[in-house]
Amino acid sequence: MAIDFTLPADVTAVRDRIRAFMQERVAPAEARMRTDGGWRKGLGALRDEARAAGLWAPHMPREWGGMGLGPLAMAFVSAECGRTTMGAYILNCHAPDEGNMHTLLHHADDAQKERYLRPLAAGEVRSCFALTEPEVAGSDPTGIRTTAVKDGDNWVLNGHKWFISGARGAKFAIVIAKTDPDAEPPQARNTAFLVDCDTPGWEIVRDIETMAGHGNHCEIRLTNCVVSGANLLAGRGQGHRLGQARLGPARLAHCMRWIGNAEVALEMMVKRATERELHGGVLADKQAIQWKMAESAMELYAAKLMVLHAAYLIEKGMPFRQEVSMAKHHVANTLWRVVDRAIQVHGALGYSTDTPLESMLRHARSARLVDGADEVHMQQIALHVIEAFRETGGTRRATGADLL
Ligand SMILES: Cc1cc2nc3c(=O)[nH]c(=O)nc-3n(C[C@H](O)[C@H](O)[C@H](O)COP(=O)(O)OP(=O)(O)OC[C@H]3O[C@@H](n4cnc5c(N)ncnc54)[C@H](O)[C@@H]3O)c2cc1C
Secondary structure, eight states: OOOOOOOOHHHHHHHHHHHHHIIIIIHHHHHHHHHHSOTTTTHHHHHHHHHHTTOSOTTSOGGGTSOOOOHHHHHHHHHHHTTSSSHHHHTTOOTTHHHHHHHHHHHOOHHHIIIIIHHHHTTSOOEEEEOOOSSSOTTOGGGOOOEEEEETTEEEEEEEEEEEETOTTOSEEEEEEESOTTOSSGGGSEEEEEEETTSTTEEEEEEEEETTEEEEEEEEEEEEEEEEGGGEESSTTOHHHHHHHHHHHHHHHHHHHHHHHHHHHHHHHHHHHHHOEETTEEGGGSHHHHHHHHHHHHHHHHHHHHHHHHHHHHHTTOOOHHHHHHHHHHHHHHHHHHHHHHHHHHTHHHHSSSSTHHHHHHHHHGGGTTTSOHHHHHHHHHHHHHHHHHHHSSSGGGTTTTOO
16 A cells, blocks of 8 residues: 555654744744834844754755755645744745745756855845736736847846735846747747846836735836846746746645644634633534534645645656646635634634734735636636546546546
8 A cells, every 4th residue: 555644754853843943933033023013123033043953945955055855845844834924934935935946946057046046045135036917917927018129148128017026125036028929839938037136127116005915016117127148047938837837836835834824723713712602601612613613624634635745746746737726726715714714703803903813814815816816727627627538538637646
């Protein structure tokens, strides 16, 4: 029997170390930072502590200063990080830098790695990933209008991006631009460039205010932004492929952190339900409230299994798109539902800003949009189901890689 759900000892050991670090160092520091109002103060010291404890850049190979963990072990690390607000940043495995590090590791040439990946992995700089544009549907990146035109050894970029997470303060961006408007298929029209954010013509228009406040999701203008040919990443016409390759594991990393968020919400729900007295008992005695707990527990369990299986497929170099899409959709919606139920169980308190739940709900809403909206994943999932049926007469291949 090949299936063994026992975690390897090294994964358990890493998870326990990260768990202890998050519980003992990060969570109390965050609580202090919140009450002090000095949210950013102390983050640098915590990052130094993580580095000294050997908990730095867990997703990066050891030769890049990381812990050398694969996607499966990262599932546990990210879920622990997701139980705090800044845990992933403190370990230097936060979005979008984590995805950009992977992208550079696998697609950059040696000179690009030294110049961009080295300081990023060391946590000396931050980065961003610029694909989405206001004028065209982000769900169909073949339509982007930002252009890159060759000029001698350089490329000249012009365009308009928005919702570029982490742009303010980023040292460089991976920008997707159109270089070959007539190429077929349309997926061959876009190219990725490494753009230094101090390049003349790179302009942050604003930090877009969202329902979760200002989260450094910026609107950017590129006006005659000159980029050296040496900064073309992964080959001309490879921008779409690179974006997809980046998004697969990056989507999963989001899911892992969302599982940590959802766990916190469920724990808050249960705590409140077991303490709140009414009608001769506590809320937790009521079947309607128990169902909320049961539904949340079942959804969370399924979320964990889906994420672990998708991580396993990535780690083994097997096709993973279908499973990552299913996991992404399920976890994003699970997070939304669990937080919403936790608010319901808290009553008016849940609607107040006295608990973190309202903020969690506002942040959770973006999970159903980022890295592919719900409907885009549903469409992809359905297409795989249809294809599997047409080719094999069954749907097993598209419902968990022939698991059962
Ligand atoms: C908080 C946040 C952070 C982000 N960070 C980044 C970033 O760092 N870099 C970056 O490049 N982008 C980023 N984005 C943008 C994000 O990737 C896009 O919002 C997403 O791809 C959807 O694109 P869109 O907003 O243009 O919506 P559209 O493509 O216009 O789609 C609108 C809606 O149409 C529906 N829809 C789309 N396609 C289909 C379909 N085939 N069938 C049925 N319905 C469909 C969906 O409900 C979708 O929400 C971020 C967005 C948010 C909210």
